[in-house]
């Protein structure tokens with residue numbers, strides 16, 4: 403492993419993730435882009451202004467009232483896009499703003515301060531990729547702070563960077579409430595009782611990933627986040643209002659998710675794709691960088707408990723969708739397999755796919 407002074411020693415040789423801190427690298431020399439970040443294949447390089455289409459927007463207050471038209475909009479969004487922006491979600495603008503400000507302040511701290519959180523398992527701060535499995539593997543132009551935010555970890559606040567505690571606790575409490583309301587609406591659109599998905603998230607896990615994408619002098623050569631789908635049930639994302647960075651696969655190409663101020667971006671994760679037998683899509687997405695301004699995004703992953711056995715729900719295997727696309731797999735095994743591989747689009751979903759498909 404190359405040592406440039408930012409390497410974080412790790413007891414675990416498997417974790418070579420903390421090779422370099424991108425923010426520090428850019429601070430020292432904004433014109434330097436090491437080989438390991440440059441995407442060789444031209445087709446995989448990001449197009450900064452791809453297809454101009456807007457992802458669907460849904461109104462959570464209407465969904466929670468059971469508005470039929472809005473539920474239909476949600477159903478289409480989950481089927482055709484796998485992504486949607488949520489407005490009227492009830493999270494106060496101040497809560498979102500405080501979260502973003504607090505995160506910005508954290509990333510402005512000297513490296514040595516942030517570094518203290520690098521090895522404080524279960525939370526980590528460091529290079530954005532959790533597992534870098536080969537020396538050749540391309541690295542993402544990003545740093546990340548990973549925090550477990552479900553009830554069992556909220557008690558272990560000593561792991562949390564001071565100053566972030568209050569903002570994150572308030573924010574994740576509110577996001578949790580949004581998640582519950584969304585799970586109710588999605589239960590309905592999947593033809594189940596309102597409480598069904600919530601019941602399937604007893605002892606749910608939740609983790610929060612704060613992504614920090616430093617500026618890059620040649621944004622067309624690197625990716626902030628490599629294409630991947632999330633292993634969650636749903637992911638709820640807050641992003642900077644004035645920078646477009648998230649792109650999702652749609653049709654033949656990539657579509658930018660243009661921020662709507664104070665809206666939350668939600669995507670269907672692999673768990674709901676499996677439960678719905680592929681009707682709802684866990685769509686590949688990636689993040690691009692820019693020359694002008696660092697970008698922050700905060701992703702909350704809502705996940706079932708690790709001992710849940712995933713497989714398509716019986717009623718989702720219907721005459722329209724008669725073949726089971728996924729076999730039974732324990733969620734823990736699914737997540738572990740994901741973590742051991744480098745991010746490669748939807749390659750990790752293969753472990754749950756029925757072979758003949």
Ligand SMILES: O=C(O)CCC(=O)C(=O)O
Pocket residue numbers: 611613627632639641647648687688689698699701
């Ligand atoms: O920064 C973004 O917009 C995307 C982040 C993301 O996909 C993730 O953290 O899983």
Ligand SMILES: [Fe+2]
Pocket residue numbers: 630631632637687701
């Ligand atoms: Fe993601």
